[in-house]
Amino acid sequence: MPLEASSLTPPLVLLAQQLGAHALGWFLSIWIASVLGAGAVCWTLQRRHFKARDAEEPSEPRIALGLAAGFLLILAAASVFAWIASNLSDGHSMGRADQALADAIGAHVPWTALVAFSWLTHLGDFAFLAPVCLIVAAVLWRHAHRGLALGWVLALGGIVVLNPALKHIFERARPVHDHGLAFETSYSFPSGHSAGAIVSYGMLLYLALRTLPARWHVPAAMAAVGAILTIACSRIFLQVHFASDVAAGLLTGFAWLLVCVSSLEYARHRKGRRAQA
Template identity: 75%
Template sequence: MFTEAPALVLLARQLGEHSLAWFTGVLALSVLGAGSVCRAWQQRRTRTLPTGEPEEPRLAAALAMGFLAILGAASLVAYIASKLGDGRLLGLADQALADAIGDHVPWAALVVFSWLTHLGDAELLAPVCLIVALLLWRKAHHGLALGWMMALGGIVLLNPALKRIFARARPLHDHGLALETSFSFPSGHSAGAIVSYGMLMYLALRLLPARWHVPAAMAAAAAIVTIACSRVFLQVHFASDVAAGLLTGLAWLLVCVSSLEYARHRKRRRSRP
């Protein structure tokens, strides 16, 4: 009986029944949160270190936090994977959420999500990757150009490898708005979105005037959340696939940004008299 289902499955069913409202709330919180964090970061940067004070402690702390975040993301992905499979609780909750979305989300909303999900397509991001790399190289930002290519190229290699390891089947749907044939776990669109738009935000913070930083952070958050959620609404991924994709992408993004910041620090040290 449905009333005898575990609490997590019941919660997933309820979330699916009100999924559009939840999506709107999560999107708004993510965009406002990204803008607030970026503003706070800007204000912190205005209080620069006194001349001559070493930057190594700050750099070491940032790298340590990034390393811990990477370990945490990897551990969470492994935990999610361990709870999937026939009859396991997380798998049942995934299916309950997908079924509820299929039963309650209007057709018009699905059509909109079928358009928005293309923001995470490789066919769109590949030319964007090339154009951005060429612009960076032309402006003599050679390190950033290589870092940008490393970030996007790395996730293109990493995600399919993980898909083959876990070999999870995709959820079933009959709306015909989206068709995917590869394995489901983790979500490639979600991983690619957080790496691509996260790196674009990082480049904006590095290269654009300060007045563009907050809008760039808010736009990146909106794109990442919308693309990730679209995969669940279109039922081409389970929610756990998307969560794992975001965690995988976040871990790789932290690796790339940490590497670029370390290289930036080293270059600045060498340029000092």
């Protein structure tokens, strides 16, 4: 890049170009650090705070009420999405950085890596997660975890409704790519795979912590974080989403996940207090 052009390029765009040129290395480093970090955090919390967990089931009506109220939190978070969207046009640094990162990835990421991501991204497909949702719900119901089964189904159903609604509000076009490994026809912002991944695998982690023996908690935390990062980053590598689409999808999903887990825990503790009274 000529010196004159480089001096006129916003720093955010230059950073995106550098990240895109070494995207695979950054991904692997962040993935390993995040997975190991999740395992370490879970192990530490388990030793200090979660040696014993009561098995009280949450109350179904309180779960539904909590999740309904949680949509207010998502609506509040929409102000953040609106600010991001206002900076995504081609004339703004964030929009230019998105495009620069996508272009750099397309130029530098090996074909074999793209093929691998084209397979891994299916872990966030609706066609894959829908049967998982039904199977997990059936197992929970059979083992008398009816409150958890209801919370699990409502959590996944809620993000299925929420994300397309946001897509139609912002109506952002997807990046252009020609590798032919992935095709999407819906709007780009926010990323549905990213939102669905953090809700689905985050809820699976919560269910594991609530129902499985302690020896499974650390592996479950590491697997959940690894799956979420892999699915979210695959959308950027495959150039079916801009980086800001993925960031917004993760933010949407995390907000909804917090609502779901908080509602389940609140309902569980309230039922426990009533039983002790």
